[in-house]
Amino acid sequence: MKTIIYYFSGTGNSLKTACDLALQLADTEFFTDRTEVFPMARAGEADVSADRIGMVFPVYMSGPPLIVSGFVKKLAAAEGWLNETGKYIFAVATHGGNPGGALKMLYNDMRKNGLSLDAAFNVAMPGNYTPLYGALSGEKQNALFVRADEKLREISARVLSGERGYFEFSNFFVNAVSSFFYGLMSPRIPGMDKKFFADGRCDSCGICAKVCPVDNIKMLKGKPSWNHKCQQCMACLHWCPKEAIQYGKMTRGRRRYHHPLIKLNEIIQK
Numbered sequence: 001m002k003t004i005i006y007y008f009s010g011t012g013n014s015l016k017t018a019c020d021l022a023l024q025l026a027d028t029e030f031f032t033d034r035t036e037v038f039p040m041a042r043a044g045e046a047d048v049s050a051d052r053i054g055m056v057f058p059v060y061m062s063g064p065p066l067i068v069s070g071f072v073k074k075l076a077a078a079e080g081w082l083n084e085t086g087k088y089i090f091a092v093a094t095h096g097g098n099p100g101g102a103l104k105m106l107y108n109d110m111r112k113n114g115l116s117l118d119a120a121f122n123v124a125m126p127g128n129y130t131p132l133y134g135a136l137s138g139e140k141q142n143a144l145f146v147r148a149d150e151k152l153r154e155i156s157a158r159v160l161s162g163e164r165g166y167f168e169f170s171n172f173f174v175n176a177v178s179s180f181f182y183g184l185m186s187p188r189i190p191g192m193d194k195k196f197f198a199d200g201r202c203d204s205c206g207i208c209a210k211v212c213p214v215d216n217i218k219m220l221k222g223k224p225s226w227n228h229k230c231q232q233c234m235a236c237l238h239w240c241p242k243e244a245i246q247y248g249k250m251t252r253g254r255r256r257y258h259h260p261l262i263k264l265n266e267i268i269q270k
């Protein structure tokens, strides 16, 4: 059985989740099950030859990243997909404590595109939205990772058994409020990068441009410039080795975050 897990990740939580799930879904005894992990941002089209397709992404503003909606359209457009039966599609949203309506929004988006989601899960991880808060202490991060490991074992057991109709949706009220809030915010997301700037500590290393999953950063005269097709993943801010990237006035001096087991070369999707 072939599984492809498509991921989107700014600071590595969703990439680590996708990789761990891939290991658990592979048939390690007979090596007959192939499992691949692939960046959503580099998926020219969806590979629907897989028997199982996973989507792993962070929650942004109580909803899924904009890129996920684009990926759903690629899935729907893939030749023959709608006529296939027996395929299994699951989603995992990593979040910083409030998953909001992300899974329900994805479910509705897929239905609108003629697709059905078989199962959807939430995994709590350290938050990375530095405009509101700095990184958690190492101790608090580790406690979340231990719980996330347990949760991933549960998720892989459900996926391996082919369980359909299992959805970790928030309640009706949370989904409705999230949907309303997300509807207001999402059109503004690509242009929200206007608040990014590099301060005097920038040494022109270019790492920010390399980590941006959607190539939104170009180096101009040795400094990053943002081009208004942002996903708000915060990778540029968190991976800058000089902590030179700020978002408005609140991020200076706040601790940066990335998943401790994900390295710079792993988050760069080129």
Ligand SMILES: Cc1cc2nc3c(=O)[nH]c(=O)nc-3n(C[C@H](O)[C@H](O)[C@H](O)COP(=O)(O)O)c2cc1C
Residues within 6 Å of the ligand: 008, 009, 010, 011, 012, 013, 014, 015, 057, 058, 059, 060, 061, 062, 063, 094, 095, 096, 097, 098, 099, 100, 125, 126, 127, 128, 129, 232, 233, 234, 259
């Ligand atoms: C722009 C933005 C908005 C976010 N909004 C939420 C949110 O509404 N609820 C939540 O629990 N976490 C929120 N987070 C935190 C992320 O969902 C969480 O840290 C996620 O695991 C990050 O995944 P990554 O490391 O793969 O990028 C937000 C993060 C960003 C960058």
Ligand code: SF4
Residues within 6 Å of the ligand: 198, 201, 202, 203, 204, 205, 206, 207, 208, 209, 222, 223, 224, 239, 240, 241, 242, 243, 244, 245
């Ligand atoms: S990663 Fe930081 S130091 Fe390097 S070019 Fe970007 S802003 Fe400058």
Ligand code: SF4
Residues within 6 Å of the ligand: 010, 193, 211, 212, 213, 214, 215, 216, 217, 226, 229, 230, 231, 232, 233, 234, 235, 236, 237
């Ligand atoms: S510009 Fe920064 S926040 Fe926006 S998508 Fe690229 S890395 Fe993410």
